[in-house]
Amino acid sequence: MKKVVIFARVSSTNGTQDYERQINDLQALASANNWTVEAVFAEKVSGAKKNTERTELMNMIDYINSHNIDKVIVTELSRLGRDTLQVLQAIEILNQNKVSVFIQNYNIETLTPEGEINPMSQFLITILAEVARMERKTIRERVASGYQNFRNNGGKVGRRIGYTKSDEAMREEYAEELRLLKRGYSLRNTSKLTGTSINTLRKLTQLT
Template sequence: MKQEIKEVVIFARVSSTGDRQDYQRQVNDLTDYATRNGMKVKRVFAEKVSGGKRNEEREELMNMIAYVKEHKVKKILASELSRVGRNTLQVLKTIEILNENGISLFIQNYGIETLTDEGKINPMSQLLVTILAEIARMERKTIQERMESGYRNYRENGGKVGRKVGYRKDERKLLQEYVDEVKLLRKGYSLRNVAKITGHSVSTIQKIKLVLAKQ
């Protein structure tokens, strides 16, 4: 008997503020994954929008949800949770809508899926999604607070916020030194995952990501 080919859609996102990498890398990686696993990509949805927006304000996300419901597509591929939403509540709201319609969300970087092959809710995946989304939110908040504190202390001590001579040269040197890290970040891997894979600290990976965002 010929095995039925499962139809899927791909969802990709990059931030409109500071993150200038192209979402095409996410699309390419997810398309390769689908091909290797005998899936047919029915449509690709991609957006460039601030992660701080609510689901209802994200036109492409809403279009995707409407599309999979109308065309009875039962699986969505995303590179990581942050592509679905950078706010824990918004992520869980999206997943709840998908669950109610029997649509599974596959998160590539963790290899987890929200529904089983039988279309039932996967309790372990649901728990992991909640934890991972909250950890990601806390990491972003901590990084933002540290950056703001650093700038504030620097200014209070008479420092000037601006680029030093040779600044761009130092940035290029940093990217050349961490080629593998740059490749992983451009593929959409999270800071924590890149740190685990390469053995470097999260702070180092964050520095590299900040430089990439300025290009």
């Protein structure tokens, strides 16, 4: 019998009703498939946060790693995060831990019974990845345009020559990354959760 956890995401205005609907739907799904629900995690929709700042997501990841959970079940893909990049990061970190995500409204899961990437879910994730790439490209273009406008008006950007961050500044800026590294998360998994490059994380390991 497969062991699963339920992950729900609810709004702050209609949280209780939406939460109960998701839990009821997913408990019925688990019962129909002879899965055992070991735990339920739910978070309220809030402002922009890194995955590492999402308490319930981090609690769930810790739980599945210590309880040999087989699957995470959600009613729909958007329940994993507020935007495409956040969803992708959550899926990747779970897949790397050999925990499949079952998405009820698509009736697919991210891993096969053998623990390999499911081709259909990979197709969906590939589309999402492209959407995320386009979103990041748009953001970069806006930032570049803002920098150029600043320069055109006589401003200067970038670090002054010879500038390096102090250890204290690094600890403050990368507090979440350091917390994960100290808890034993690998460089790759920490990078997936935070978006911080592996090269930067290697430097941070010298501060732990």
